[in-house]
Amino acid sequence: MGIMEREEERPQFGYGRGERPLWSARDRDAEVIREVLHGAGRPAFSDSEDGFAVESGDEGAPFLVACTIDEWTDAEPELQRYRVALTNARMRVEPDPEDRKTLQVWMPQTA
Incomplete structure (x- = not known):
């Protein structure tokens, strides 16, 4: 196959941040979030930082x-920041x- 991927092996919706493959519309929508x-x-959750994590779940279900x-910190202020950004x-x-x-x-x- 070489350096070039064959067309059918490329993710339908390309790649997201960090070269995350976006195989489905649901993957793409999670990346939009x-x-x-x-x-x-x-910040996104990583090995070195607390932050958000997005789970796409099943078709038709809400994203999480x-x-x-950490469990000892009140998450509500950060969740409110998420709410504002997402509702905007x-x-x-x-x-x-x-x-x-x-x-x-x-x-x-979408219309």
Whole structure:
């Protein structure tokens, strides 16, 4: 195959930050959420930093945006920053009833 990938092996929606492959529309939408939060100055979770993590879940289910701040720190101020950034991007945001450090996020409806 060499250096060039064959067309059918490339992710349909390209690559996101850090060369994350975006195989599906759901992967692409999760990346949009990440970019909105990065654009608002919010750090992503990594080996060296607490921050947000986005889970795409099943088709039709909301995306989950978790705040990875340690359990002894109040996550609410950071979650509020996430809420503001995401609602400004016209996304629907609600608290996750099962996890106080997680938000449920729906992409805006397109016409």
